[in-house]
Amino acid sequence: MEKKEMICIVCPVGCHMEVVRDGKSKDGYEVSGNQCLRGKVYGVKEMSNPTRVLTTTVKIREGKLPRLPVTTKGAIPKGMMMEAMKTINQVEVKAPVKVGRVIIKNLLNTGVDVVATRSMEEEARSQSQKVS
Amino acid sequence: MLNYEIVVIGGGPAGLAAAIEAKKNGAKDILVLERDMELGGILQQCIHNGFGLHVFKEELTGPEYAERFIQELKDMGIEYKLDTMVLEVSRDKKIRAMNREEGILNIHAKAVVLAMGCRERTRGAIRIPGTRPAGVMTAGTAQRFVNMEGYMTGKRVLILGSGDIGLIMARRLTLEGAEVLGVAELMPFSGGLNRNIVQCLEDYDIPLYLQHTVVDIEGKDRVEAVTIAQVDDRYKPIKGTEKRFDCDTLLLSVGLIPENELSKSAGITLDRITAGPNVNEAMETSVEGIFACGNVVHVHDLVDWVTEESRKAGRNAARYVSGALKNTGNKISVQGIKGVRYVVPQEIRPENLTGKTEFMMRVDGVYQNVKLVAKIGEEVIRSVKRRHVAPGEMENLMLDLGNIDPKNLNNLTIELVQEEGA
Ligand SMILES: Cc1cc2nc3c(=O)[nH]c(=O)nc-3n(C[C@H](O)[C@H](O)[C@H](O)COP(=O)(O)OP(=O)(O)OC[C@H]3O[C@@H](n4cnc5c(N)ncnc54)[C@H](O)[C@@H]3O)c2cc1C
Ligand code: SF4
Numbered sequence: 001m002e003k004k005e006m007i008c009i010v011c012p013v014g015c016h017m018e019v020v021r022d023g024k025s026k027d028g029y030e031v032s033g034n035q036c037l038r039g040k041v042y043g044v045k046e047m048s049n050p051t052r053v054l055t056t057t058v059k060i061r062e063g064k065l066p067r068l069p070v071t072t073k074g075a076i077p078k079g080m081m082m083e084a085m086k087t088i089n090q091v092e093v094k095a096p097v098k099v100g101r102v103i104i105k106n107l108l109n110t111g112v113d114v115v116a117t118r119s120m121e122e123e124a125r126s127q128s129q130k131v132s
Numbered sequence: 133m134l135n136y137e138i139v140v141i142g143g144g145p146a147g148l149a150a151a152i153e154a155k156k157n158g159a160k161d162i163l164v165l166e167r168d169m170e171l172g173g174i175l176q177q178c179i180h181n182g183f184g185l186h187v188f189k190e191e192l193t194g195p196e197y198a199e200r201f202i203q204e205l206k207d208m209g210i211e212y213k214l215d216t217m218v219l220e221v222s223r224d225k226k227i228r229a230m231n232r233e234e235g236i237l238n239i240h241a242k243a244v245v246l247a248m249g250c251r252e253r254t255r256g257a258i259r260i261p262g263t264r265p266a267g268v269m270t271a272g273t274a275q276r277f278v279n280m281e282g283y284m285t286g287k288r289v290l291i292l293g294s295g296d297i298g299l300i301m302a303r304r305l306t307l308e309g310a311e312v313l314g315v316a317e318l319m320p321f322s323g324g325l326n327r328n329i330v331q332c333l334e335d336y337d338i339p340l341y342l343q344h345t346v347v348d349i350e351g352k353d354r355v356e357a358v359t360i361a362q363v364d365d366r367y368k369p370i371k372g373t374e375k376r377f378d379c380d381t382l383l384l385s386v387g388l389i390p391e392n393e394l395s396k397s398a399g400i401t402l403d404r405i406t407a408g409p410n411v412n413e414a415m416e417t418s419v420e421g422i423f424a425c426g427n428v429v430h431v432h433d434l435v436d437w438v439t440e441e442s443r444k445a446g447r448n449a450a451r452y453v454s455g456a457l458k459n460t461g462n463k464i465s466v467q468g469i470k471g472v473r474y475v476v477p478q479e480i481r482p483e484n485l486t487g488k489t490e491f492m493m494r495v496d497g498v499y500q501n502v503k504l505v506a507k508i509g510e511e512v513i514r515s516v517k518r519r520h521v522a523p524g525e526m527e528n529l530m531l532d533l534g535n536i537d538p539k540n541l542n543n544l545t546i547e548l549v550q551e552e553g554a
Contacts, residue, residue, distance in 0.1 A: 014326035069179035118195035
């Protein structure tokens with residue numbers, strides 16, 4: 001019988017769950033130990049197609065900081081992390097940016113967008129910095 | 133001398149929530165003082181997600197969580213000063229601060245909210261042998277470098293300490309192309325959240341060496357190698373268990389300490405375990421009218437709890453200013469015993485209780501199938517089951533103390549009891 005002990009990572013509570021293959025159940029797996037429904041969904045997914053949200057940064061010009069934090073707007077397959085990083089690292093944006101702005105549409109055909117996770121104003125001094 | 137009703141020191145999530153809630157509860161002149169160039173505190177560098185599930189019912193990244201509160205603060209017209217460092221707070225609530233434009237500022241407040249957060253323990257605080265080359269830094273410093281300034285801190289990295297910042301940085305540096313060789317943890321368990329062990333280490337096959345510590349650092353100008361060894365029950369390295377790693381960076385994630393220089397200057401009593409101020413049910417410190425919330429009180433792993441605790445502090449600071457907070461009746465001391473390392477708040481004034489009171493605590497080890505038991509004297513007033521508790525995960529307990537006869541209310545204790553048959 002296929003069975004796995006796992007820790008739910010959907011939220012920081014981190015429930016200790018047990019997922020057992022169960023042909024009779026609707027999802028194909030029986031999940032126990034979860035405190036909420038999201039844990040069950042995660043447990044089933046972790047056995048069939050594990051995914052993760054990716055958070056990283058992109059370069060930003062003329063912002064008050066040189067980096068803009070971004071996130072994938074949903075989870076992407078776990079195996080695609082490094083490839084996704086490569087794509088995201090090629091992007092450069094220009095301030096100002098509002099939180100939630102789409103930075104990359106449909107990342108690597110996953111159907112998931114990459115969006116900014118903060119707003120960033122222009123840096124007043126960036127003009128003079130560029131000259132020097 | 134400037135005059136305000138409430139001055140909040142620190143513009144992180146704790147300070148923001150306290151200021152907003154104070155305003156919502158009728159306080160008029162509120163001033164937030166922040167030494168950094170922007171509001172948001174440590175959240176601005178925590179670009180990973182996992183924030184806000186309780187407060188907003190959605191999963192946000194640190195900067196997103198901060199931005200919601202910053203926006204609300206601005207919309208409410210609450211005053212704040214950036215790049216302003218508070219130097220001193222006195223018992224009579226006089227504050228000395230400094231910034232480049234205005235020089236030294238002297239401010240008098242009717243109530244003060246301390247929300248300075250915490251700082252990372254450094255190498256000095258834990259005594260690591262070996263040379264002192266570049267490339268040894270705290271995980272939080274590395275986090276700021278990588279996520280905000282945009283430069284990498286090294287190519288081959290070893291991490292000492294499995295606190296959340298270390299775990300998060302193990303993943304972050306791996307994603308940015310560094311090789312993270314492992315995480316060494318002195319204790320037999322990790323101090324970080326379970327979800328971070330799974331998604332930061334296991335996902336990337338980064339080994340976690342429990343009961344290991346650094347025994348040597350080599351390198352003249354830059355770190356060249358770090359040796360770790362297993363420790364015995366008394367944390368002494370065991371000969372023959374050494375492992376040497378060629379690496380250029382050693383990150384330290386060996387814990388956080390509440391930032392309480394200012395609290396000390398005001399003569400506030402600190403708790404020996406939390407290293408933060410002792411607080412009562414109103415989040416008020418031992419000095420009347422000086423409140424505290426967030427990581428300055430005790431280190432939180434979830435910002436959501438910081439927000440809730442800080443709302444309480446802000447609300448009560450407003451009540452203090454308007455004279456609604458009572459301080460005449462008896463005081464009950466609250467203590468963590470038998471497996472519970474500390475409990476916040478440390479003191480309760482029954483006269484101010486409305487509804488249920490929330491207690492936050494940490495346990496002293498990893499336990500399965502236990503009960504958290506709250507007692508007044510010998511009488512059990514509440515007992516709740518927990519399948520799994522660990523020092524890295526804060527526990528909370530709601531107690532209804534309102535319907536207990538105040539005359540019977542004395543010493544409140546919270547302890548851990550192993551469940552029968554488990
Ligand atoms: C690496 C890391 C990862 C985390 N991950 C998560 C997570 O996944 N999920 C989650 O919910 N929580 C997480 N947390 C916890 C959360 O970020 C903190 O609990 C929260 O930021 C604490 O808020 P605070 O306002 O008390 O402190 P801080 O955010 O540290 O803010 C304190 C502020 O006070 C200012 N200050 C200090 N001294 C002075 C002075 N003398 N004068 C003026 N200003 C001063 C500082 O500059 C700072 O802005 C994480 C924390 C860290 C460090
Ligand atoms: S099961 Fe629910 S409560 Fe438990 S960790 Fe998962 S999401 Fe959080």
